[in-house]
Amino acid sequence: MVETSHPGNIGAAARAMKTMCLYDLGLVQPKEFPDPVAFARASGAADILENAQQFGTLTEAIADCQNVVGITARNRKLSAPVVTPKQLMQQMLNDSEHHQAAWVFGRERNGLSNEEIDLCTTVCTIPSNSEYGSLNIAAAVQILCYEWHVAQLETQYEAFKDSPPPLKSLAPVGEKEGFYEHLWQALDKIEFLDKDNPTPLMRKMRRLFDRSQMSSAEINILRGILKNVLKQ
Amino acid sequence: MVETSHPGNIGAAARAMKTMCLYDLGLVQPKEFPDPVAFARASGAADILENAQQFGTLTEAIADCQNVVGITARNRKLSAPVVTPKQLMQQMLNDSEHHQAAWVFGRERNGLSNEEIDLCTTVCTIPSNSEYGSLNIAAAVQILCYEWHVAQLETQYEAFKDSPPPLKSLAPVGEKEGFYEHLWQALDKIEFLDKDNPTPLMRKMRRLFDRSQMSSAEINILRGILKNVLKQ
Numbered sequence: 001m002v003e004t005s006h007p008g009n010i011g012a013a014a015r016a017m018k019t020m021c022l023y024d025l026g027l028v029q030p031k032e033f034p035d036p037v038a039f040a041r042a043s044g045a046a047d048i049l050e051n052a053q054q055f056g057t058l059t060e061a062i063a064d065c066q067n068v069v070g071i072t073a074r075n076r077k078l079s080a081p082v083v084t085p086k087q088l089m090q091q092m093l094n095d096s097e098h099h100q101a102a103w104v105f106g107r108e109r110n111g112l113s114n115e116e117i118d119l120c121t122t123v124c125t126i127p128s129n130s131e132y133g134s135l136n137i138a139a140a141v142q143i144l145c146y147e148w149h150v151a152q153l154e155t156q157y158e159a160f161k162d163s164p165p166p167l168k169s170l171a172p173v174g175e176k177e178g179f180y181e182h183l184w185q186a187l188d189k190i191e192f193l194d195k196d197n198p199t200p201l202m203r204k205m206r207r208l209f210d211r212s213q214m215s216s217a218e219i220n221i222l223r224g225i226l227k228n229v230l231k232q
Numbered sequence: 233m234v235e236t237s238h239p240g241n242i243g244a245a246a247r248a249m250k251t252m253c254l255y256d257l258g259l260v261q262p263k264e265f266p267d268p269v270a271f272a273r274a275s276g277a278a279d280i281l282e283n284a285q286q287f288g289t290l291t292e293a294i295a296d297c298q299n300v301v302g303i304t305a306r307n308r309k310l311s312a313p314v315v316t317p318k319q320l321m322q323q324m325l326n327d328s329e330h331h332q333a334a335w336v337f338g339r340e341r342n343g344l345s346n347e348e349i350d351l352c353t354t355v356c357t358i359p360s361n362s363e364y365g366s367l368n369i370a371a372a373v374q375i376l377c378y379e380w381h382v383a384q385l386e387t388q389y390e391a392f393k394d395s396p397p398p399l400k401s402l403a404p405v406g407e408k409e410g411f412y413e414h415l416w417q418a419l420d421k422i423e424f425l426d427k428d429n430p431t432p433l434m435r436k437m438r439r440l441f442d443r444s445q446m447s448s449a450e451i452n453i454l455r456g457i458l459k460n461v462l463k464q
Contacts, residue, residue, distance in 0.1 A: 016371055021361045044364050086382070126378070127385055129253045132276050135374070139248055142371040143378050150318070150359055190460040204453060212444035221436060228422040232464045
């Protein structure tokens with residue numbers, strides 16, 4: 001949860017998680033935490049608040065993750081593929097044994113920034129009323145956790161279902177960010193970046209390379225190429 | 233909602249309903265209502281609170297309904313058939329007679345009484361953690377309303393079913409081959425290619441970029457980059 005304003009929402013999110021067997025809560029610069037209001041709303045899920053990890057930035061919070069899912073109500077241009085919660089759970093079930101995943105929930109008032117969305121490998125939007133789609137953040141957490149729990153239950157009773165081939169080993173976000181930083185430098189050097197407005201190009205590059213689900217070995221090759229470009 | 237103790241939960245339930253296009257809220261002997269806390273938590277769903285009907289008994293509240301669904305966390309003996317939310321929505325969608333339906337949510341502390349459950353034609357239990365299944369009541373309202381909204385969308389749009397998102401428009405092979413030829417030249421120029429054995433690297437590049445399913449527009453950007461590399 002990124003920069004949550006109201007401690008009650010953190011507590012309600014913890015309760016939502018625990019009811020659906022999810023336990024690892026990460027908080028990026030919460031406005032007020034720990035706070036008695038959070039514990040009151042958490043009800044029997046105080047343990048999740050006690051074990052919640054706090055981070056200074058989203059990048060730190062997701063450094064170990066390969067799958068980073070931004071939960072957003074808004075339509076985003078040039079974002080990662082947008083999936084529904086049900087589609088997301090199918091993706092995650094196909095991958096759950098292989099990769100560390102995080103769901104990223106934004107601020108109550110204005111959600112996630114474009115820069116934060118850029119860190120995500122998938123964007124998930126909860127279908128809602130086109131005239132009033134403003135879900136409370138803990139309600140959104142509840143829906144995602146519920147869908148995950150139900151999706152897992154469904155697989156337990158469908159043990160004979162053909163499983164898709166496992167995904168290959170993905171590079172963690174920290175390595176990917178290192179690559180994008182390196183790519184920026186190289187594009188700058190060859191004067192391909194629009195210095196006044198470099199973001200659209202970099203965002204397109206992110207979408208392109210994120211879709212390819214790079215391994216650590218592939219990132220090393222790409223960074224070798226960039227190193228040679230910078231040497232020219 | 234039967235004898236809800238906390239007005240905040242009534243407001244949160246109203247918000248949950250409106251986000252999923254449900255509007256008719258009935259309150260059976262709420263402890264505190266109307267109340268400013270309810271309106272604060274309702275956020276943009278104040279209209280639902282303003283139009284909420286109040287009743288003295290559950291029997292009065294459901295007098296016009298043919299389908300009455302009790303939402304309960306507990307296992308009930310001798311109750312109506314227990315369904316999951318997804319099963320419930322299928323039943324409701326299949327109700328060709330279009331009967332008037334009500335979902336009945338009980339008290340925060342102890343849910344619905346056996347007598348109230350006896351008034352229900354169906355009982356629905358949200359799958360949850362067997363060790364801590366205590367959902368907040370507004371969170372339970374959110375899940376039910378969400379499932380109803382999604383079930384309706386699924387009947388309208390194929391896209392909401394559990395299928396992967398549609399592929400974007402892919403570049404034709406000729407364009408991709410032009411890109412790989414161009415990439416070869418650039419890698420050669422920056423002296424990254426092993427001249428004696430360039431094939432393994434080019435094969436890795438192909439695998440990487442093929443996985444990302446490039447569009448024609450993306451190939452044009454990438455070739456722009458390569459052109460600048462060759463100009464250095």
